[in-house]
Amino acid sequence: MAIPTETLFLDPESERTLQQQIQQLVADSILSGRFQPGEKMPSTRAFARHLKVARITVSLAYNELVANGFLVSRDRSGYFVADTAPRRPQFTAPAADPDGAMDWQAAIANPQRPPSELVRPPDWRSYHFPFIYGQSDPRLFDHQNWRLCAINALGRKDFEALTTDYYERDDPVLIEYLRRQLLPRRGISAQPQEILLTMGAQNALWIATQLLLSSERTAAMENPGYAGLRDLLRQSRCRTHFVDIDEDGLPPEDIPRGIDAVFTTASHHCPTNVTMPQARRRDLLTRAREENFVVVEDDYEFELPSLRAPTPALKAQDRTGHVIYIGSFSKTLFPGLRMGYMVAPEPFIRQARSMRAYIMRHPPGHVQRTMAYFLSLGHFDAQLARMGDAFSRRRAVMEKAIEDVGLDLATPGLTGGSSFWLRAPAHVSTTDLAMRLREDSVVIEPGQAFFKPEEQNQQFYRLAYSSIATNRIPQGVELIGRAIAELSER
Incomplete structure (x- = not known):
């Protein structure tokens, strides 16, 4: 029995390569029992046409699955699920007993508080102006x-x-x-x-x-x-x-x-x-x-x-x-x-x-x-040189943008690193500022997380340039200035 191509789909949100996605799709289907030993896989041509990918991509994925024991190739017949393909062991999970549930709050002798985190969205890379510190720029990596x-x-x-x-x-x-x-x-x-x-x-x-x-x-x-x-x-x-x-x-x-x-x-x-x-x-x-x-x-x-x-x-x-x-x-x-x-x-x-x-x-x-x-x-020294050139340009552009917009540098005159430490007006909370800026696709880092717990200091924030393209910096800084002015008028 042949496996119909219409039942197979790739995840458009996946970060894996197309070849890796096909391998995972087939392997998971075999491990779960959805594909049975002896069943014929779709031809590479039909599978590629259905998924709208290159035929060589499907061929490479099939060859890897053969090498890993999931599929076998038969001359002039195509690819089949191997009789000896791995299978997940089948177990029946016991019914939950709510009356005897483990009391983990009592069992953990040293409970841990979650680590302090800067206020930043998990999907910050999707923002147009990510002034995020300490993250790599794929354009600069070798x-x-x-x-x-x-x-x-x-x-x-x-x-x-x-x-x-x-x-x-x-x-x-x-x-x-x-x-x-x-x-x-x-x-x-x-x-x-x-x-x-x-x-x-x-x-x-x-x-x-x-x-x-x-x-x-x-x-x-x-x-x-x-x-x-x-x-x-x-x-x-x-x-x-x-x-x-x-x-x-x-x-x-x-x-x-x-x-x-x-x-x-x-x-x-x-x-x-x-x-x-x-x-x-x-x-x-x-x-x-x-x-x-x-x-x-x-x-x-x-x-x-x-x-x-x-x-x-x-x-x-x-x-x-x-x-x-x-x-x-x-x-x-x-x-x-x-x-x-x-x-x-x-x-x-x-x-x-x-x-x-x-x-x-x-x-x-x-x-x-x-x-x-x-x-x-x-290679490391070459990358440092490449980063050095890019960071120097970004720093100069950001420093000028900060001056043009009139933002307040808390530590002026510094000449290194990959960020600036700034001060907002006394009556503006930088946590509120950060949340407001997300509406404009801007991400900044409020400074409260850097101060001792009992010190409520909402006045400072950090702008980094390691993850943002040079040509986006001026507009992003301008949006920060507008948001501060807006919050100052409230």
Whole structure:
């Protein structure tokens, strides 16, 4: 019996390729029992005509299904559902017993609050003016060379890197590139045993808070500051002291006595973009040495262009081993990569490696090796140059648009990063502003999430240019100005 083509449809909203959709459609139909062993599949010509796709697309999908054991090909007869095709096991689910339902509220010993999130729609990419921070721009990413590096990492030559359980170790090729090429750009010298790969900067911060803090210890963080860190500090149950930043970032003299760990974005403060001057860095390191507390440095976005001379990382000036350095590839490659790293004295990295092993042993080996190829073959530096040119143009256009519209820069005169930190009029809530702007297909990020919980600060907002085309920036900024004027008149 032949399977009629009229019963087969593709999902127009799917993000998969047409070939992948056809494979999934047929495989799901076989696994569910809808297609039975021995039934004949539609011919490639008829299937392609019905779906309005190229015949070669259907042929390639069928060939993959043959290779995976779902279909068999018979000369001059076509394709058939294989007699040995995989099938889902059939089980009858027991009837639910509402009287004996598990009380999960009582069972969970450590309930977690949802993480703090910026006010942004999940479908922000569909908006015409997405001033969203930290997201990749597909127009700037080197898809072709990343694909080639991934193919190499999946090849026979790297079979061991692909399949081996590293246990607590990391890919030595990637570690060697980090310590010889990337870290020296921040003035940092490190041995392999002082570097640990993580699943992004957030994972690195989690490991640091788990090892350094407890309910009996005290941490200090910047205010405003990174909301994801604030959530981690709350989860650790430590006492948290919020230190208000100024035009030079974190003031070391405002850090109270008795601190066990200080978290800072010294080179590029989140979210204001200010840079801590050298005098403050020396003061912070002096206090860390004298009072024996740890400084955790989140050095995000250091690779992005700046009009001023680069400043070495705080870790580069650490002569006593008090600084834990955290870096990430999320802003320069893509956030979904989830690849970061920590640099710290070997005793801490040894403990961090053990902590990581409890959760995941190590980041996937093929991802590490793909990264190693992409970096070592020069593709990463080429991408940085491409991003640098694009971001410089976008920054200049946005800076002019902000000036022309008359928006208020909260930290004027800055020359780097991928965003601007702005201040709305005192009587305008930026949360309300963000919701109003969605009507104009504009997405901004209100600043409330960056401030300590008890501080209701609705005056600030962030505009990023990493995800928006240059030619859309002026109109988007103009719409923001109009919305602020409208809300000011209420």
